[in-house]
Amino acid sequence: xxxxxxxxxxxxxxxxxxxxxxxxxxxxxxSVIVILLxxxxxxxxxxxxxxxxxxxxxxxxxxxxxxxxxxxxxGPRRIWLTREDVSFVRRRARGIELAVAESxxxxxxGAGPKSVTIDVRGVEAAIESIRDTRVVAGxxxxxxDVQRRAAVAVIGSVASNRLFGSASPLGxxxxxxxxxxxxxxxxxxxxxxxxxxxxxxxxxxxxxISTFFSIGPRYGSDxxxxxxxxxxxxxxxxxxxAVREVxxxxxxxxxxxxxxxxxxxxxxxxxxxxxxxxxxxxRFLALLGVVAVxxxxxxxxxxMALSVHARRHEIALRKALGARELRLLTRFAAEGGxxxxxxxxxxxxxxxxxxxxxxxLDTPEILPIPVVQSGVLMIAMGVVALSALLTAVVPAYHAxxxxxxxxxxxxx
Amino acid sequence: xxxxxxxxxxxxxxxxxxxxxxxCLRILKGIDLIVPRGQFLAVTGPSGSGKTTxxxxxxxxxxxxxxxxxxxxxxxxxxxxxxxADLRAxxxxxxxxxxxxxxxxxxxxxxxxxxxxxGVPTAERQARALDALSAVGLESRADHPTPAxxxxxxxxxxxxxxxxxxxxxxxxxEPTGNLDxxxxxxxxxxxxxxxxxxxxxxxxxxxxxxxxxxxxxxxxRDGEFVAERCE
Ligand SMILES: Nc1ncnc2c1ncn2[C@@H]1O[C@H](COP(=O)(O)OP(=O)(O)OP(=O)(O)O)[C@@H](O)[C@H]1O
Ligand SMILES: [Mg+2]
Numbered sequence: 280x281x282x283x284x285x286x287x288x289x290x291x292x293x294x295x296x297x298x299x300x301x302x303x304x305x306x307x308x309x310s311v312i313v314i315l316l317x318x319x320x321x322x323x324x325x326x327x328x329x330x331x332x333x334x335x336x337x338x339x340x341x342x343x344x345x346x347x348x349x350x351x352x353x354g355p356r357r358i359w360l361t362r363e364d365v366s367f368v369r370r371r372a373r374g375i376e377l378a379v380a381e382s383x384x385x386x387x388x389g390a391g392p393k394s395v396t397i398d399v400r401g402v403e404a405a406i407e408s409i410r411d412t413r414v415v416a417g418x419x420x421x422x423x424d425v426q427r428r429a430a431v432a433v434i435g436s437v438a439s440n441r442l443f444g445s446a447s448p449l450g451x452x453x454x455x456x457x458x459x460x461x462x463x464x465x466x467x468x469x470x471x472x473x474x475x476x477x478x479x480x481x482x483x484x485x486x487x488i489s490t491f492f493s494i495g496p497r498y499g500s501d502x503x504x505x506x507x508x509x510x511x512x513x514x515x516x517x518x519x520x521a522v523r524e525v526x527x528x529x530x531x532x533x534x535x536x537x538x539x540x541x542x543x544x545x546x547x548x549x550x551x552x553x554x555x556x557x558x559x560x561x562r563f564l565a566l567l568g569v570v571a572v573x574x575x576x577x578x579x580x581x582x583m584a585l586s587v588h589a590r591r592h593e594i595a596l597r598k599a600l601g602a603r604e605l606r607l608l609t610r611f612a613a614e615g616g617x618x619x620x621x622x623x624x625x626x627x628x629x630x631x632x633x634x635x636x637x638x639x640l641d642t643p644e645i646l647p648i649p650v651v652q653s654g655v656l657m658i659a660m661g662v663v664a665l666s667a668l669l670t671a672v673v674p675a676y677h678a679x680x681x682x683x684x685x686x687x688x689x690x691x
Numbered sequence: 692x693x694x695x696x697x698x699x700x701x702x703x704x705x706x707x708x709x710x711x712x713x714x715c716l717r718i719l720k721g722i723d724l725i726v727p728r729g730q731f732l733a734v735t736g737p738s739g740s741g742k743t744t745x746x747x748x749x750x751x752x753x754x755x756x757x758x759x760x761x762x763x764x765x766x767x768x769x770x771x772x773x774x775x776a777d778l779r780a781x782x783x784x785x786x787x788x789x790x791x792x793x794x795x796x797x798x799x800x801x802x803x804x805x806x807x808x809x810g811v812p813t814a815e816r817q818a819r820a821l822d823a824l825s826a827v828g829l830e831s832r833a834d835h836p837t838p839a840x841x842x843x844x845x846x847x848x849x850x851x852x853x854x855x856x857x858x859x860x861x862x863x864x865e866p867t868g869n870l871d872x873x874x875x876x877x878x879x880x881x882x883x884x885x886x887x888x889x890x891x892x893x894x895x896x897x898x899x900x901x902x903x904x905x906x907x908x909x910x911x912r913d914g915e916f917v918a919e920r921c922e
Binding site: 604605683684 | 743746747750752753772773776777779780781785787791793804805808809852856864
């Protein structure tokens with residue numbers, strides 16, 4: 280069924296090389312569509328998994344400043360959140376299942392003669408649960424640590440490396456702001472830590488939030504300020520509704536306007552990821568595949584138009600001998616559309632084969648593998664079908680327009 | 692003149708105009724013509740006088756711009772392109788100056804083409820094509836490719852193709868124009884011996900000797916008949 284170049288030449292095709300190039304373009308374009316869309320699919324899935332790793336249904340609430348246009352005569356004031364506010368939210372919000380306070384500051388941290396600046400977090404015991412992480416050695420910050428303002432610290436691997444090199448930090452003494460702490464645990468390195476919340480978890484040191492407050496007042500105030508409220512939306516509740524509920528609770532308690540986006544900022548892992556256009560990149564690139572297929576289809580159809588032109592005497596003769604237009608039309612439509620379908624199917628198979636090969640390759644975890652979904656195939660087939668339609672209609676149209684009286688005027 | 696029979700075709704004030712780059716061109720200017728069944732009509736005239744254009748209309752390959760064309764008593768001036776295609780398949784045989792054979796088909800396949808468009812089944816098609824080829828003396832060359840044949844042989848294949856569907860009307864546009872004298876005479880002999888009985892032949896020719904064999908000669912000049920002579 281596959282015509283050879285010699286066949287094509289004998290059948291009056293004007294330039295078979297051109298046709299072959301167009302068909303190659305079609306096949307490559309189609310395979311590019313399949314590969315890139317599948318890869319994009321794989322990337323989205325990997326990103327979603329990353330989100331789950333970062334903390335499922337995790338929402339971060341940051342405190343800001345009342346915006347100018349909403350502030351009263353006193354002018355814009357900074358608003359605070361305390362641990363009492365956090366317990367209030369924990370008690371009252373029905374759409375969430377966990378609420379944790381966190382404070383943070385860049386602090387000088389020393390170990391022996393070494394001293395480095397580290398992102399120190401004052402945390403509550405539930406932090407591991409809400410950030411969906413764990414301690415890989417030793418123990419985490421406990422409820423008791425928080426109650427007793429224990430001078431204990433849990434350290435990330437990068438921070439540990441900076442302070443202790445390759446030696447184990449467990450049980451070692453460190454100084455934060457000149458105060459002695461004992462390292463009781465080492466934090467896990469989350470592999471899919473896709474949101475970088477100021478620093479990566481591995482670069483941080485965690486201490487009990489109560490101890491954190493006791494190190495010294497910040498912002499020139501004696502209030503123990505919570506910088507971030509982390510909460511987890513109950514999995515059976517809609518995300519946005521729960522966020523709205525917390526916003527309402529806090530705005531009325533803090534007496535700020537409910538719609539003041541400057542005062543309270545809610546960040547969800549999902550939001551952050553959605554804002555990243557990473558997954559859209561392969562999809563965008565797949566458009567290039569669509570362009571390639573379209574250009575190739577135009578190539579095939581202009582080739583077919585030329586081929587009809589080259590055979591116009593034959594077509595005129597056949598018409599003169601009594602061939603109905605529909606008969607010639609279907610013949611040329613089938614020829615043009617068939618060529619395109621042939622190239623497109625080749626491309627589909629090529630794309631699937633490439634996806635399969637990539638899947639089998641031993642790629643590093645960071646490189647997502649393509650995931651071929653039926654939707655992707657449908658899109659590719661749709662593009663091919665549209666192109667086939669184009670390459671069917673163009674020659675058919677030209678064939679119908681051949682004037683049968685040309686039979687008398689041919690010079691062959 | 693065998694005008695006693697009922698006419699196979701009739702042209703009434705047929706005009707043909709084409710829109711060219713320099714405005715409208717009148718190629719045929721009110722042609723009136725009645726051709727009885729079985730007649731051999733020769734159409735002569737200088738180059739550019741509209742002979743081929745006339746044959747195109749007679750052969751249902753193009754429609755007159757105005758006027759009426761009755762073929763077998765039926766008006767075809769406003770027929771659809773499908774109706775015209777069917778008419779061509781069933782009623783008209785063409786012989787062209789340049790043979791118009793499809794080079795990649797054998798002689799027999801070329802002859803079979805009109806039958807295919809009439810929907811004749813394959814077996815019958817082959818038999819009738821061989822019949823037609825034997826009528827022109829080329830039965831033995833049936834499965835030869837036509838490009839290998841001489842001009843005279845090719846024109847005989849073309850004549851076989853024109854008669855294979857047993858059309859009542861044969862149209863030939865200078866069928867000897869591309870042939871030498873001997874071959875031309877042979878083709879002419881063949882064609883003029885064909886319209887036996889009720890088959891009508893209309894032939895365009897420049898050659899007075901060819902025209903002399905016809906029942907009737909009409910001279911076209913600048914889109915109008917200027918002279919008519921009956922043998
Ligand atoms: N489609 C067309 N467009 C423009 N002019 C045309 C067209 N068809 C025919 N003509 C013109 O009409 C005139 C008659 O053409 P036609 O072919 O019928 O002449 P002819 O008598 O067959 O000439 P010849 O003996 O050279 O074959 C010519 O001048 C030709 O150029
Ligand atoms: Mg002519």
